[in-house]
């Protein structure tokens with residue numbers, strides 16, 4: 619059986635190490651902010667190059683903590699791509715702020731700087747709310763165009779945040795994910811490139827004072843001593859157990875990223891002439907959280923895959939401005955045509971480090987056959 623994401627294969631590989639990591643935590647018993655949490659945070663600083671890494675209870679909370687640290691709330695606008703997972707906008711709306719939807723680029727699926735410029739200008743001139751922040755998303759593992767986006771952020775006095783829930787371990791030509799924006803949020807949800815066995819997340823930043831604020835916010839706004847409060851916070855810590863599991867998984871993370879890259883290369887050489895395959899900006903490395911192709915015959919290909927036991931998924935079936943709960947928020951005045959078109963044509967193929975060469979070949983031939991069949995049907999009809 620082929621899996622879309624195979625967590626069992628990884629567990630077999632790491633086997634005893636994860637069991638030992640869990641047993642060690644059960645023995646020392648420091649379940650909240652135990653020593654493994656600090657160890658993981660140091661390791662994450664090393665991985666990203668960021669001065670501070672603060673773990674928390676989920677990727678969504680990582681975004682929430684960043685927004686809270688910057689006092690983003692009612693009357694504030696945060697620019698986000700319309701083509702992303704719901705959580706990017708959810709964190710903003712939960713705090714009473716306004717997500718402002720921006721279009722994405724057809725080649726990278728990432729925030730389109732031109733659409734962002736339009737949106738910022740429109741919002742600055744027309745109000746009524748105050749532009750405060752941009753959250754760019756590293757869709758499917760490829761970092762967004764931070765060079766262009768940070769120029770817009772700087773020119774308009776906006777805070778720049780990277781939603782790197784899918785891109786931990788990726789790089790752009792200048793630096794690693796974790797250092798490409800003022801703040802970076804990542805997720806350790808089980809199916810992400812670095813996933814734990816439950817929920818988890820982290821914030822990266824180089825700013826010391828903000829790191830201290832976030833550290834306080836994640837522990838009920840704690841002040842200098844345990845039962846004191848410096849601000850209104852939340853309860854959002856990473857369990858020590860999950861930190862221990864992540865430390866074990868980090869020992870093979872670089873190798874897993876390499877294995878994902880090989881799968882992506884094989885898909886590209888097999889499918890590149892038959893449908894639109896992901897394009898990396900030169901010098902950029904993806905963490906290949908997903909391998910998402912684009913074809914007008916998406917539903918036909920998905921059905922053929924289902925028939926032949928090749929699991930697929932649709933990331934995402936609708937842009938955020940057409941999802942329940944998000945329809946009343948403002949959109950780029952030029953519209954969101956690319957985000958709308960992508961949701962009708964994208965299809966994610968099985969992607970994980972443990973796909974065998976045979977399985978990869980079966981994915982390629984299944985998708986290719988489905989597209990060829992369609993071509994024949996069209997020329998006969």
Ligand SMILES: *Cc1c(COP(=O)(O)O)cnc(C)c1O
Pocket residue numbers: 676677678679702703705706755781783784804805806807817818819
């Ligand atoms: C997974 C994901 C999140 C949320 O992470 P959780 O850990 O599930 O809360 C946010 N943004 C994007 C783009 C994601 O893919």
